[in-house]
Ligand SMILES: Nc1ncnc2c1ncn2[C@@H]1O[C@H](COP(=O)(O)OP(=O)(O)OP(=O)(O)O)[C@@H](O)[C@H]1O
């Protein structure tokens with residue numbers, strides 16, 4: 414579904430990514446792990462088009478999207494969440510989720526003033542569609558009309574996931590979806606990610622430091638260290654890889670943590 418090949422990305426003298434290739438298979442959960450500063454978020458920014466690499470290619474479902482802007486990549490079926498929560502305070506859960514479709518609404522912002530009726534109808538249809546397909550799946554029914562800032566942290570992260578799903582993406586990029594969560598929230602989020610994949614066959618590319626989550630739900634794991642790929646394989650293969658264990662020594666993460674989350 415997604416082929417990222419031989420990415421080179423430098424910020425001045427700092428090589429953030431060198432020779433990074435990741436292939437995410439359709440309908441599978443592929444994870445990118447690595448110690449702090451390894452280049453994981455930079456890789457996501459390259460994939461989603463926020464950073465232009467010096468070389469390398471990004472191919473989504475057979476189409477080379479390397480030259481496309483982030484919004485164009487979204488149209489091609491790519492969606493992402495961010496490492497830090499990016500929700501709009503003062504707005505309801507449902508309205509925040511609806512923002513995930515702003516590029517999809519036929520009436521643009523300018524024409525909205527002139528064609529209010531059409532816009533309102535589109536918005537109503539969008540709300541109904543979101544309530545049918547996403548709110549239920551992610552169990553957000555009881556909070557859909559609450560302001561996002563009133564929700565517990567774990568629920569806010571779930572709203573972000575919901576917003577990323579509105580465009581029915583072919584591929585979903587999740588940057589640390591369980592960072593800062595308690596173990597109950599982590600288990601729930603893992604379950605929702607697996608549910609989304611199982612229900613919609615969405616291809617998932619995941620960045621995460623929580624090793625029990627990664628090892629529990631991933632089909633394939635790629636390990637970066639100082640901007641370079643050092644290992645890839647199944648969770649079991651990666652956990653047993655001496656290079657991986659070495660890269661994590663002295664960091665706070667635990668690559669060999671036993672898998673406790675059932676896929
Ligand atoms: N816009 C930027 N300008 C300059 N340097 C950057 C920029 N973005 C990232 N970097 C550098 O690139 C390297 C990789 O950073 P990145 O955020 O991709 O790491 P990460 O693996 O996501 O780390 P973490 O696990 O802490 O989120 C770091 O040395 C970082 O300082």
Ligand SMILES: [Mg+2]
Pocket residue numbers: 453454455496
């Ligand atoms: Mg990061």
